[in-house]
Amino acid sequence: MATEIRFGLIGLGLMGREFASAAARWGHLTNVDARPVLTAACDTDERAFGWFKKNVPTLEFTTTDYHALLQREEVEAVYCAVPHHLHAQFYTDIIRAGKHLLGEKPFGIDLAANRAILDEIEKNPRAFVRCSSEFPFLPGAVAIIRALWEKDFGKLVEVESGLLHSSDLNSKKPINWKRMVEYNGEYGCMGDLGIHAVHIPLRFGWFPARVNAQLSKIVRERPDGKGGFVPCKTWDNATIYGEVSQKDHRFPLTIHTKRVAPGETNTWFIRVIGTKRSMAYSTKYPKTLQVMEYEEGGPQAWQHIDLGHESAYPTITGSIFEFGFTDSILQMWAAFCDELANGRKKMKQPFYCATPEETHQSHLIFTQALESYGNRA
The missing domain is CATH 3.40.50.720 (NAD(P)-binding Rossmann-like Domain)
Incomplete structure (x- = not known):
């Protein structure tokens, strides 16, 4: 039981x-x-x-x-x-x-x-x-995580991850607490979306020693719901450029968190590019995993692999059927309850929820991003 x-x-x-x-x-x-x-x-x-x-x-x-x-x-x-x-x-x-x-x-x-x-x-x-961070439990993310554990990517060339929204493109959308600095915070979109973009990079130790950022305030005011307008002071979009050191090698880490990304309803993505293996996944095309395996002198060809219901924790759902957002929520909660009940070493699968230490690392990144943009020449 x-x-x-x-x-x-x-x-x-x-x-x-x-x-x-x-x-x-x-x-x-x-x-x-x-x-x-x-x-x-x-x-x-x-x-x-x-x-x-x-x-x-x-x-x-x-x-x-x-x-x-x-x-x-x-x-x-x-x-x-x-x-x-x-x-x-x-x-x-x-x-x-x-x-x-x-x-x-x-x-x-x-x-x-x-x-x-x-x-x-x-x-x-x-x-x-x-x-809470559910996107790493999507099938494409699970496949990339497993490959990072098990496969040789060679030297990492670059890593890029992000979460993109588009609903804030509508300037008539009434303001809510997520667009108000006193409730959301100075981070703006980074605070609300950022952990989803940095969860996998931080899990694999890709913490950037140096950070630069480009921040944008695009919609400057919004309806207050009472017939008037109020200032919208939070950052709408952020692109964070970091450099990660690994032994004798460095590579760029780019993080995107955007609320004004036209055409992107709720797009989470990750790209891990290496000299021997590269992989990419985006919820824009939720059934497609992109993989390139390269041997020196061989062809450089991306494979597009159809994904089914391939989850961290097995379910009753047939493997040919599509996976959705609510399934990723279920998987995240399974990981939380599994680790709470059994401890990390006895979990049914090894990928656990974002830790407090990882949230602290994310805050260090976002704080550096604010400082970097504020101190730009």
Whole structure:
């Protein structure tokens, strides 16, 4: 029988509903011996409770005060999905209360907030804490990760990764907290999208020693929803240029986080280019994995390989069928519960969720990007 992990949920928006849906689909997974059970939910807006009461039969408790949720002894772990300016206070309170945590990115509105969260984790070593990042669980990403473990890429020539949105191209789109510096933070698009782009590079030790960035504010004001306009001060687009050192070799790492990328609904991609093997994957073409294997003097030809439902954790879904966003959420949650229940060494597969240390590295990169752009000639 699977080990049940009783969860509380703080923040009942889009990602909170995705978590509840993933828990309801747990039967799709065939080899995970731990499962989440959502028993308590918190949001400041009581209207959010309706969907959860209707669709989550295990839900026993709702509240508008997250402290009341943290006092529930049966709650072992918490998924927290709240605006960035609340991360430091909420996450440290959750950890201090003795709960395990999967928190949304960026794990603090800025570097100081991130350090405060990591300091609290250090004081509470029994707390299991990870950051939400689902894109590395897509089949194309899984294939590239496995190849990086098992295959010889030769010398790395360059690595490029990114997450691109396009909805902010519509200047009539009303402002929300993600476009407001006081709630989203100075990072702008980097804070909200960045961990998705750097998760795999950081996992393989590709931390850039030097960073330069090009940042853009494209839409300067947005409707306030009340008939007027308000300033939109967050960075819309960011391209970060880094240099990674490996032994006696250096290569460029380029990270893209963009909210104004025309035609890109929600495009995550990664390209790893080496002298012996290169691989690329983009959700723009979600069934296609690109691979080039090269021997000196041989042809330089990209293969385009059709992907099916090839996931980190096996499921009941036939291998010929397509994989989607909700499947990546399910896989991420499987990794969280697997590592929490069994420890990293006994996980059913080896790729684990983004760690607090990796979020700290991401903050160092984004902070350097701000400083670099602010100090440009």
